[in-house]
Amino acid sequence: MQCNTNVTVTADGGQLSNDAGLVLFQEFLHRINFRQLANQCLKLPDQRRFWKASMIDIFLEKLLLDVAGYLHDSSANDWQRDPVLAATLGSSRLVSQPSLSRFFKRLEDADLDDFRKLIWQVAALAFRLSGQSRFVLDIDSTHCDTFGNQERSAFNAHYMAYGYHPQVVFDQESGLLLDALMRPGNEYTGKEADKFVETTFSRLSALPQSTSVIIRGDSGFAAPKFYEMCDTHGVDFLVRLKANSKLGKLAETALVDCPPKYEESKCVYHEFKYQAASWGKARRVIVCSTHTADELVPWNHAFVVTSLASEAPETLFKTYRQRGNAENQIKELKCGFGFDKTDSSTFARNTARALITGIAYNLVQLFKQLFVSEDRRSTISSLRFSLFHIAGRITWHARRVVIHLASNYVYKNWFSRLMDEVHQLAT
Structure with a gap:
């Protein structure tokens, strides 16, 4: 660093996650039975013969990418190596950018x-x-x-x-x-x-x-x-x-x-x-x-x-x-x-992208309505900063996985309280 020549910055810190806080949102989706709701509403075409991630899995990953603020499909390549997401979602359910592109290509009207x-x-x-x-x-x-x-x-x-x-x-x-x-x-x-x-x-x-x-x-x-x-x-x-x-x-x-x-x-x-x-x-x-x-x-x-x-x-x-x-x-x-992002060449795929962002938007609005009611005008940017983009690492003990959030995480008490409230949510 030029401001302090005694300090050097590298990107080889090991298997750390920058999105460990997303476990809070994943738990929220589980409590409202969102996967079941998505299965009831979506009849996604899938004629693949050999696959690891279902169409619903790919849809949910795209949804989480939008919630986390990664609006380019190429971000999925880095997410495949995220240790926290691999542990909570399952490594086989995390797909690459080409898989996302094929997902949108298979969609019908x-x-x-x-x-x-x-x-x-x-x-x-x-x-x-x-x-x-x-x-x-x-x-x-x-x-x-x-x-x-x-x-x-x-x-x-x-x-x-x-x-x-x-x-x-x-x-x-x-x-x-x-x-x-x-x-x-x-x-x-x-x-x-x-x-x-x-x-x-x-x-x-x-x-x-x-x-x-x-x-x-x-x-x-x-x-x-x-x-x-x-x-x-x-x-x-x-x-x-x-x-x-x-x-x-x-x-x-x-x-x-x-x-x-x-x-x-x-x-x-x-x-x-x-x-x-x-x-x-x-x-x-x-x-x-x-x-x-x-x-x-x-x-x-x-x-x-x-x-x-x-x-x-x-x-x-x-x-x-x-x-x-x-x-x-x-x-x-x-x-x-990213409702207005038009990364695809066809009208149908761009429409699908916009509608998926609409689903992500509504889920965040519901999350705020239930758990951030004291400031419902807070934007997704503030939620990402305070709750979702948290440094974390994982350790294994016997058959259990432990997610360790950064010790100096400023909002750790709020995060813990919200996790308790999510667990108590009755739907």
Whole structure:
């Protein structure tokens, strides 16, 4: 080292693990019977004649790679030599990067639907354990960059980039991903959003404890078919409307008796009934009209169409604005788990990668809900730093394997307490 010439750094410390803390997450997966749940949901095709690791084994390794933050398949080559993972998972179940590539190559379109089903099943398990009965959903779309001539990649004028344009829907309270649909990059934000949410609505209504569901969306989802789908399933909605001349005139008419003062800022909430030409019936539109001090424009209007009849417009706008949390959840899904990584050449394989990261994301959300409830906003990066990426080594005593965590591990008391809580988890 140049800062201290008496110190030399080498990478020959022996068979140590940098991910010994993952035993906590493996124990958590065991306690919630995740392997059994995955076997029930996934019917992965496997026509191999000689194999050591099953398709479920390979899927679980990819899942753990995503949880640990190793988002490149080549990381599997080093994991094969990890002593702790080899001891806990079994060395025969740890596969190399070529095996992961062949895993994705064998997947079929039906398997993508199974992955989406597993995303929901993890969320449903979380709802059952928490007893959550009220749901506020956020539907949105996001962008995944592609590079080269990847299948179904297309230019998106909004993002000014080539890629995919998936739709996602989250539950606000738990932060859980309820469904995800990968699409070509040139598809409009809200295209066929009614079909996308229909399955989620049906699943939520089937929950025994479900009492109410509200869904929020930006102006990209302002479509009559979307409203009608919500009506059919008894789901209330709050959807932003793009301003137009007719809406503007209606809002200005309602404010004739309260003109703003040029030097004072002012905000007025009001509402009216409105029916666009494509709507089957008139609907309630709430308006937030604001004037900023010293601006020449009298009013700036924001419009939201809703099926909620009793709440005051100000209350509903406050509820609608909280949908900004969905951006944080999308950021965590992409930056924390690699939802937007498109390493494969085909659309189906890239979709499978994204959906597996969605499953990993939900499992971590469930873990936080159960054991890190004091700070559920903590990101996967902080969990990796404090709980998963821990130095460790193993020793053998008779037929038992002992995992030794670093003696100077700062969070060892917390880790020990969490392990006890995982063991006591009743599912």
